[in-house]
Amino acid sequence: MEISEPRLRADACRNRRRILAAAVDALVEHGADVPLDEIARRAGVGNATLYRRFPDRRDLIRHVCLDVMTALAEEAEQAKAEEPDAFMALRRFAHRAVDRRVGAIFPLLTDDMTDDDEFAMARDRLMRGLDTMMFEALESGLIRPDVALGDLMVALTQLTRPLPGSSCVNFESFAHRHLELLLDGMRAPQRSELPGPAFTLAELHRACGHHTD
Known part of the structure; x- marks a missing residue:
């Protein structure tokens, strides 16, 4: 358990960075109304992961x-x-x-x-x-x-x-x-x-x- 927790924290940080980078690209291309599902797809994460980090x-x-x-x-x-x-x-x-x-x-x-x-x-x-x-x-x-x-x-x-x-x-x-x-x-x-x-x-x-x- 002590070994897995840091790995989970690192994964969460990576997912956050990927979501934010994908969001920039999508917002530039499509504006503020871009579907959040599209941002999750570009980031390579599931919708649940995106909403867990950013609720709306x-x-x-x-x-x-x-x-x-x-x-x-x-x-x-x-x-x-x-x-x-x-x-x-x-x-x-x-x-x-x-x-x-x-x-x-x-x-x-x-x-x-x-x-x-x-x-x-x-x-x-x-x-x-x-x-x-x-x-x-x-x-x-x-x-x-x-x-x-x-x-x-x-x-x-x-x-x-x-x-x-x-x-x-x-x-x-x-x-x-x-x-x-x-x-x-x-x-x-x-x-x-x-x-x-x-x-x-x-x-x-x-x-x-x-x-x-």
Whole structure:
């Protein structure tokens, strides 16, 4: 019995990771109304296993969003620690965000999800890392002074939002390619005048109808 319990815990962790990964793919392709049976099938687990881990659709989507946000916070911290300058750290993070397909996942968030303590901690951790990288990139003159973090997050959301239909092959490669075009446009010195002021994260939240602390 003492031998089997750790194995069961490891199996449960693996099943959870497989379900969350399958849920991301299914949610990106089909949206929030994808049948949970389809997610279980993709994960290679039975329906009972999925419902044991995630009792309903809202709970599963909440954990998917939380998992992505936590992973992105870790990506931001690692990029800042390992890259030679703040612009390269932002660039690395942005490509990881494309890989996580934030444009398809984050719109699934609802106010009651984002208001809980676990989400608030993950969100604040992520924003602290990104704010620091953006501030250091601006202070060192690596990016043009008329952009802000909200501009980058809007662009990432748009770049990673799935195109209508499901026939676009290698969509991720297009997103990474266009992200490089965006990042080149953020570099200093600026070569054009942008309309309007820099789009801060607080303004992004207000524009999307979310409150800010």
